[in-house]
Amino acid sequence: MAENLRSQVVTQGVQRSPNRAMLRAVGFQDEDFTKPIVGIANGYSTITPCNMGINQLAQRAEAGIKQAGAMPQMFGTITISDGISMGTEGMKYSLVSREVIADSIETACNGQSMDGVLAIGGCDKNMPGAMIAIARMNVPAIFVYGGTIKPGNYGGFDLTVVSAFEAVGEYSAGKIDEEKLLAVERNACPGAGSCGGMFTANTMSSAFEAMGMSLPYSSTMAAEDAEKADSAEKSAFVLVEAIRQQLLPRQIITRKSIENAISVIMAVGGSTNAVLHFLAIARAAGVQWSLDDFETIRARVPVLCDLKPSGRYVATDLHRVGGIPQVMKMLLAHDLLHGDCITISGQTIAEVLADVPTEPPADQDVIRPWHNPMYAQGHLAILKGNLASEGAVAKITGVKKPKITGPARVFESEEECLQAILAGKIKAGDIIIVRYEGPKGGPGMREMLAPTSAIIGAGLGDSVGLITDGRFSGGTYGLVVGHVAPEAAVGGAIALVEEGDTITIDAPARSLQLHVSDADLAQRSANWQPHKPRYTNGVLAKYAKLVSSSSLGAVTDLDLFDT
Secondary structure, three states: OOOOHHHHHHHHHHHHHHHHHHHHHOOOOHHHHHOOEEEEEEOOOOOOOOOOOHHHHHHHHHHHHHHOOOEEEEEEOOOOOHHHHOOOHHHHHHHHHHHHHHHHHHHHHHHOOOOEEEEEEOOOOHHHHHHHHHHHHOOOEEEEEOOEOOOEEEOOEEEOHHHHHHHHHHHHOOOOOHHHHHHHHHHOOOOOOEOOOOOHHHHHHHHHHHHOOOOOOHHHOEOOOHHHHHHHHHHHHHHHHHHHHOOOHHHHOOHHHHHHHHHHHHHHOOOOHHHHHHHHHHHHHOOOOOHHHHHHHHOOOOEOEOEOOOOOEOHHHHHHOOHHHHHHHHHHHOOOOOOOOEOOOOOEHHHHOOOOOOOOOOOOOOEOOOOOOOEOOOOEEEEEEOOEEEEEEEEOOOOOOOEEEEEEEEEOOHHHHHHHHHOOOOOOOOEEEEOOOOOOOOOOOOEOHHHHHHHHHOOOOOOOEEEEOOEOOOOOOOOEEEEEEOOHHHOOHHHHOOOOOEEEEEOOOOEEEEOOOHHHHHHHHHHOOOOOOOOOOHHHHHHHHHOOOHHHOOOOOOOOOOO
16 A cells, blocks of 8 residues: 555655645645545446435535545546446446446545545445445545435335336236336436335445444435435544544454345345455455355345335335344344444444344334344345356245246347347246356346346246346346356356256255256367457456456456466
């Protein structure tokens, strides 16, 4: 880590006068050169409603940093709207953007030798991208979530962006007319904020609060509510104190705090993407963490919250009844949380939760009481078998048929699969294979929200399985298995599946099995030829060259100098 700019300026005096001159041009006065310099990584963008309210939060944080006695330096970073790019070639850039965000924050903060960073993000990859950078740099840092969107409403029912995707499937199946389709589309997203269910953005914000890197209650606040901006300003004060105390991210991001984060993800019914992102965050923080660790936590933590996509409520409902601190206190009371973990405020988790009741309010059913959970065990399972020797990820709760055996319907891309579903070519009992959508093969590991929503809309959600080396949106539910590794592009078994092969998805047994003999698979493997790269220059080509297996977090800096 480079020596910070403040200490260079103070100790080297006249030798650093050119640097001081540049800083004077951006507002520094004589007395400011002894103050900590704090970066504000501002994810503001009008590309997506997730990020369009962030600039106001950044400005409040900027004012707070100044008031707390430090000097803010604001810089921008990118975002990709998953919801807008979903189902297109553009979606290939979504997971890539996580690495771009991490690299850009690291580059700006280390290039300017900042003393700390306050990162503000909204859409899905903003959170893990920022946290990867924070863990790499290990300078005092805090994450500020841009906030969740409020639910849309049509016909007395709450809507989210997933409602619009499912409506397309219903329309294609003849279940609704064009008028209702347009009505859902027009009402699904009423304003600023990230997707409202316990999808990926709200999952990661909740996990960061549980990990101690964001302030209590901040992860479920609505983007448009005044308390969100107040929280951003308070975060600035907390960060400046952390800089003075030299409370560093790697003191907070530990194996125990990651266990806390994953426990909360299980309890709230969070996104499968959290598996991929926490593998990457743990690696950046130097914490040993594997797919098997998720399975260990899943087995002991119940699902306590009735949240979309498979449940009834959205993040603002969770906030109203106690938010993430309420869920955490329930876990702590039953020895499923490490109360001694330190948080960015300097308090321990137990101290933060001291005044939170051990049971949720009785007059609500968003958070279930401990004795009556949604499910006795967690929902994110790691499946293994000859179709996924390194592992795969599935949501296994709320599925009427957790075990299905059927014929493989093989598609070489998301687009091929979606066309077949919308054309009515997929039948009950089929097991869809969507391959060459992995980190290298896509490249970029697209989310399959369009096909899975079309399956739900067509009424096949309980009778059709879908397996892919790509990812799923946090809004996906049903008997779907993603992150299959090794992926097709490197010759994994998913590349060897043939149309009509029998496959079993057995969620209770955490098994994913292709019923083909070892000898036949070996012969198929010998005959397999890798596809030509889909991109030969630019960002996607670089990503495909560098990216690791999804079982290792799909990171791009894995053992770069070991080959």
